[in-house]
Amino acid sequence: MHEMSLAEGMLQLVEDGARQHSASAVKAVWLEVGALSHVEVDALRFCFDAVTRGTVAHGARLEIVATPGAAWCMPCGERVALARLGDACPRCAGHQLQVVEGEDLRVREIEIA
Amino acid sequence: MCVTCGCGEGEVRIDGATATVAGAPHAHLHRHADGTVHAHSHEHGDAHDHDHGDAHGHGHGHSHGHGHSHDHGQSHDHAQSHDHGHPHDHAHPHDHAHRHDHADPRDHVQRHDHAHGNDHVHPHPDDATIAAAPAGALGAVHAPGVDATRRVQIERDLLTKNDAIAAVNRRLFAARGIFALNLVSSPGSGKTTLLVKTIEALGGRIPALVIEGDQQTSRDAERIRATGAPAVQVNTGKGCHLDADMVARALDRLDPPSGSLVLIENVGNLVCPAAFDLGEAHKVAILSVTEGDDKPIKYPDLFHAADLMLVNKVDLLPHVDFDVDGAIGWARRVQPGIGVMRISARTGEGFDAWLAWLERGVERARTRAAVGASAPDAREPVPEHGHA
Numbered sequence: 202m203h204e205m206s207l208a209e210g211m212l213q214l215v216e217d218g219a220r221q222h223s224a225s226a227v228k229a230v231w232l233e234v235g236a237l238s239h240v241e242v243d244a245l246r247f248c249f250d251a252v253t254r255g256t257v258a259h260g261a262r263l264e265i266v267a268t269p270g271a272a273w274c275m276p277c278g279e280r281v282a283l284a285r286l287g288d289a290c291p292r293c294a295g296h297q298l299q300v301v302e303g304e305d306l307r308v309r310e311i312e313i314a
Numbered sequence: 315m316c317v318t319c320g321c322g323e324g325e326v327r328i329d330g331a332t333a334t335v336a337g338a339p340h341a342h343l344h345r346h347a348d349g350t351v352h353a354h355s356h357e358h359g360d361a362h363d364h365d366h367g368d369a370h371g372h373g374h375g376h377s378h379g380h381g382h383s384h385d386h387g388q389s390h391d392h393a394q395s396h397d398h399g400h401p402h403d404h405a406h407p408h409d410h411a412h413r414h415d416h417a418d419p420r421d422h423v424q425r426h427d428h429a430h431g432n433d434h435v436h437p438h439p440d441d442a443t444i445a446a447a448p449a450g451a452l453g454a455v456h457a458p459g460v461d462a463t464r465r466v467q468i469e470r471d472l473l474t475k476n477d478a479i480a481a482v483n484r485r486l487f488a489a490r491g492i493f494a495l496n497l498v499s500s501p502g503s504g505k506t507t508l509l510v511k512t513i514e515a516l517g518g519r520i521p522a523l524v525i526e527g528d529q530q531t532s533r534d535a536e537r538i539r540a541t542g543a544p545a546v547q548v549n550t551g552k553g554c555h556l557d558a559d560m561v562a563r564a565l566d567r568l569d570p571p572s573g574s575l576v577l578i579e580n581v582g583n584l585v586c587p588a589a590f591d592l593g594e595a596h597k598v599a600i601l602s603v604t605e606g607d608d609k610p611i612k613y614p615d616l617f618h619a620a621d622l623m624l625v626n627k628v629d630l631l632p633h634v635d636f637d638v639d640g641a642i643g644w645a646r647r648v649q650p651g652i653g654v655m656r657i658s659a660r661t662g663e664g665f666d667a668w669l670a671w672l673e674r675g676v677e678r679a680r681t682r683a684a685v686g687a688s689a690p691d692a693r694e695p696v697p698e699h700g701h702a
Contacts, residue, residue, distance in 0.1 A: 203555050203586040210472040218468045228463050232472075239589035239615045275650075286614035286648045296647040300618070306472040314463045 208248035224313030270303025479558035483593025491683030501582030555586035
């Protein structure tokens with residue numbers, strides 16, 4: 202996964218938000234990371250620190266809000282928990298699973314000064 | 315740099331031309347509401363006009379190198395509250411590595427938003443952060459130590475911008491009745507040979523055009539051009555995947571005709587390309603039998619994102635321990651709906667099914683354009699395919 206591109210995307214959203222609210226600094230960013238999203242959190246932190254250097258979000262704290270994955274199991278006709286891609290349905294042990302939640306990577310909130 | 319895969323963001327080149335730096339850097343003046351004037355020197359990829367009068371959302375990867383000499387009208391002491399009544403004049407030359415959202419990849423004269431909303435922060439040695447006053451509030455008094463913060467909702471996806479550009483690409487494909495595929499695999503799976511053989515086998519029945527993604531060299535585009543098909547090479551520099559903006563810029567060059575087949579060969583990488591929608595109808599994963607048959611479960615994101623898996627180099631099966639059914643089983647664990655075809659680009663084995671699948675896709679795209687159907691969703695239903 203390309204965490205650098207994602208970190209740049211995050212910085213852009215944060216800068217947009219800061220500008221919109223006439224903020225002078227961004228102190229913290231809350232990022233929702235789905236269990237099935239395409240991201241390595243440690244790598245993302247590293248890249249976030251790198252891309253925010255010298256920006257309005259310089260030194261901002263990155264708060265990760267982990268959200269669980271979920272899938273629709275076709276044979277069970279039910280929504281089930283899915284911790285990672287490739288795991289079996291906890292009910293029927295099958296793999297006829299359609300991911301319905303947990304792929305998000307979303308900036309929820311920022312704390313500004 | 316991506317610490318997962320060891321790659322990093324580099325200078326993107328499209329057919330050898332630097333995408334972010336071309337032509338003479340030109341300077342603009344930005345006039346802020348408070349009268350501050352900035353002279354920026356920008357270096358742009360293509361010769362395009364920026365109309366800064368409009369409101370538009372300009373992505374700016376924006377690394378201000380700010381050599382920033384500001385003249386404060388008065389000497390001030392940072393240990394106490396002070397008046398930052400800036401009449402400051404900074405001539406900051408910065409290199410915008412900008413990507414912009416073009417509403418239509420063909421038209422460069424448009425809306426992007428250079429909202430340098432006065433939000434530059436001046437770092438002070440004593441660590442008190444003193445920001446420029448917002449427009450209309452000139453001469454604001456800062457009191458260090460008073461740290462009023464508040465939380466504001468953003469609720470936006472990190473891939474918002476990529477996905478918006480991908481949607482533009484997808485609309486272009488839909489309007490022209492083009493069937494576009496994003497070919498993803500590890501390096502060495504035989505993507506370029508597959509493309510060359512596919513173009514030869516189509517024999518001009520369907521116009522095929524190629525966007526080649528590699529970190530460097532135009533060797534692959536040259537191999538494609540040798541078949542007579544137009545190809546544009548995108549060099550990602552240190553980048554490890556294609557993004558929608560690179561494809562939009564390549565499409566500017568390629569100008570694919572109506573009813574054509576656009577094949578986008580992504581950078582050989584089983585990880586990074588998974589998350590980036592380029593505007594394609596389908597991601598097609600290629601897994602060659604000289605690789606491990608458990609790759610789909612070791613790199614689930616990529617196979618999860620694909621609608622079709624081509625098991626390539628099947629002519630080598632007698633010489634390797636690759637379990638085709640096992641590989642298909644792993645792939646269906648992460649993507650139950652994935653279609654599978656066994657092929658050999660070298661011998662042409664399995665090509666009838668592959669070419670028929672491509673022709674159906676093109677036919678469908680043409681029909682949709684003819685009836686004026688709007689751009690499909692990111693993932694279309696997969697055209698009927700032969701089950702392996």
